[in-house]
Amino acid sequence: MCGRFTLTHPTQAVAERFGVQFVLFEFSARYNIAPSQPVAVIMQDGGRRLEACQWGLVPFWAKDPDIGNRLINARAETLAEKPAFKYSLTRRRCLIPADGFYEWRKEGGRRVPVYIRRRDGGLFAFAGLWDEWQSPDGSPLRTCTIITTQPNALVASIHNRMPAILMPEHEALWLDTSLKEPAQLLAMLQAYPEAEMEAYPVSPRVNNPNNDDPLCIQPA
Numbered sequence: 001m002c003g004r005f006t007l008t009h010p011t012q013a014v015a016e017r018f019g020v021q022f023v024l025f026e027f028s029a030r031y032n033i034a035p036s037q038p039v040a041v042i043m044q045d046g047g048r049r050l051e052a053c054q055w056g057l058v059p060f061w062a063k064d065p066d067i068g069n070r071l072i073n074a075r076a077e078t079l080a081e082k083p084a085f086k087y088s089l090t091r092r093r094c095l096i097p098a099d100g101f102y103e104w105r106k107e108g109g110r111r112v113p114v115y116i117r118r119r120d121g122g123l124f125a126f127a128g129l130w131d132e133w134q135s136p137d138g139s140p141l142r143t144c145t146i147i148t149t150q151p152n153a154l155v156a157s158i159h160n161r162m163p164a165i166l167m168p169e170h171e172a173l174w175l176d177t178s179l180k181e182p183a184q185l186l187a188m189l190q191a192y193p194e195a196e197m198e199a200y201p202v203s204p205r206v207n208n209p210n211n212d213d214p215l216c217i218q219p220a
Helices: 011-017 065-070 083-091 168-175 182-186
Strands: 005-007 030-033 038-044 048-055 073-075 093-098 100-107 110-118 124-134 140-149 197-201
Touching (some): 005 093, 011 048, 038 124, 083 124, 093 140, 093 168
Parallel strands (some): 073 140
Antiparallel strands (some): 005 030, 093 124, 124 140
16 A cells, blocks of 8 residues: 655646646645645646645545545556446546655564655656545535555565556556546556665654654655
């Protein structure tokens, strides 16, 4: 799964990297983004838009928004089958920009947090889905989930899943709402090349989402 990630690049850098035309969400550097928090999301809705979604998907048909606490991730292998995800797969896909993520490696009886990023420290995009839920008072709630897939060799030594990081050449296709064939979409959700990534242990302070500063990504 993917339960924490970072986005330390400024808003303008994210907008330039992903060709955003409309910025509706300004954010500061984040070193420990956690579920239920607002995250930056890129959609293609009359042009590429950068806006905020709450992390944890609440399907439009849900009775209770608390379902989002259980839907922070979506397995690539079952996207086209699960009622919570199959509608968004063909109609509501998004990019979730990031520059690193955390996984926890089991070492004896403890879990050690490990930070994983591109070797060059650059931005990348998780493949995501979004949806909009209407509250009883009519106010909309936009939420998102991060898709996970089988890990590459680097991440496999830490965890049995990893977020689906899109190759740059697939980002525009992922956002293209005219593409609706599940097989074509699922083919993009592969493990990111391990040769382009690095991983190192970090402090257990990342376990607490209240800790959100550069010390979270410092090598332990």
